[in-house]
Amino acid sequence: MENLFDLTGKVALVTGATHGLGMAMAKALAKNGATVVVNGNTPSKMENALHQYAADGLEVKGYLFDVTDAAAVAASIEKIASEVGEIDILVNNAGMIMRVPALEMSPEDFRKVVDVDLVSPFIMSQAVAHSMIRRGGGKIINICSMMTELGRDTVTAYAAAKGGLKMLTRNLATEWAKYNIQVNGIGPGYFATDQTAPIRVDGHPFNDFIINRTPAGKWGDPMDLGGTVVFLASKASSFVNGQIVYVDGGILATIGKPIEP
């Protein structure tokens, strides 16, 4: 029987994949046969990341560029096409968060978060779409968040951007389905990464809150995203379009439970 999840012969680009969830997803795609291109923005982080991939026996290619810079993106996509191959799978993972009360947040900071978390997935998607259309299809996967559906104190800009990313996903799916491009999203719950390190420390009220709020009773392991990203990147999902798959240990299914005294 045909393996619907096999990614052999496909080129996948994962943005912001020098660490954290991006790295875990890039590894999952590589382990399932894809040729993986890793994007980052900091040379030292990229160097360190390439060592980590190699330590796992994975040969990935690293490209440094700023995903918010449309000209840099266009040039890099062209360079990747000639050096590695045209992109079949794009994972828009690069993101940023600022935890600032809404009353104190400057418009400049708000714009910065929206630029990285929402505008850049648009720039990236548009940059790969032309070649996907020419070659008969492709896969775009936008990394959303619990904040795509839920609010939380201090993350106004992030929530606004991640909510917008859901509708970017649906609208690109609407416009590009006819080209056999599937545009879907993954909404990770709370994962043990650098981004959540400041709020994950033992004894921090937020740490207890998340564990209590998550039916699975724990922070996610980045590798828990592997199956979903491979599914959405593969033939297995060829009629799945415009969906956000939440990988959250059950958070969105529940109102939560009382805190035990």
Ligand code: GCO
């Ligand atoms: C926060 C967290 C979240 C997570 C994740 C949740 O401050 O609440 O950092 O934003 O990073 O996106 O899905």
Ligand code: CA
């Ligand atoms: Ca190919």
